[in-house]
């Protein structure tokens with residue numbers, strides 16, 4: 001009996017610690033915060049982009065993503081500090097370039113929503129996913 005209570009306690013503690021560790025990673029950096037916010041907007045947009053009644057709300061979400069992006073460009077990825085000094089400039093230039101490309105896609109998303117073209121918006125979602133994947137492969141810490 002006591003053994004099983006101990007075990008339960010241990011399991012709860014382990015779960016709490018694991019959760020705590022996850023929370024510590026999430027939103028850990030100012031850049032991470034902007035990214036999380038962008039992610040939330042994008043998830044909402046994917047659900048509602050074809051809904052004409054939500055057009056204004058969708059455009060507001062896109063505007064929020066643009067703000068997040070503007071902020072994101074101001075920060076250096078946390079991994080910048082691990083780059084060899086000689087490669088740092090190129091690393092950051094590449095980061096800014098990929099961010100700019102992301103900004104272009106967000107503009108395209110906005111244009112598609114404004115023009116009531118959800119099919120075009122869905123194509124941009126695919127592009128955004130690819131840009132996110134590449135950006136994270138090149139700049140984000142391993143999960």
Ligand code: HEM
Pocket residue numbers: 025026027028029030031032033035036038039042076077078079095096098099102128129131132133135136139140141
């Ligand atoms: C639609 C596109 C994108 C979405 C939705 C997205 C979303 C996210 C999310 C959810 C995180 C984890 C944040 C956290 O909780 O800590 C993250 C982290 C990160 N992302 Fe993105 N991301 C996108 C595109 C990009 C691109 C294009 C780049 C690079 C050019 C990038 C670079 C990073 C970096 C460097 C981190 C780690 C934070 C840090 O180093 O401080 N992301 N992103």
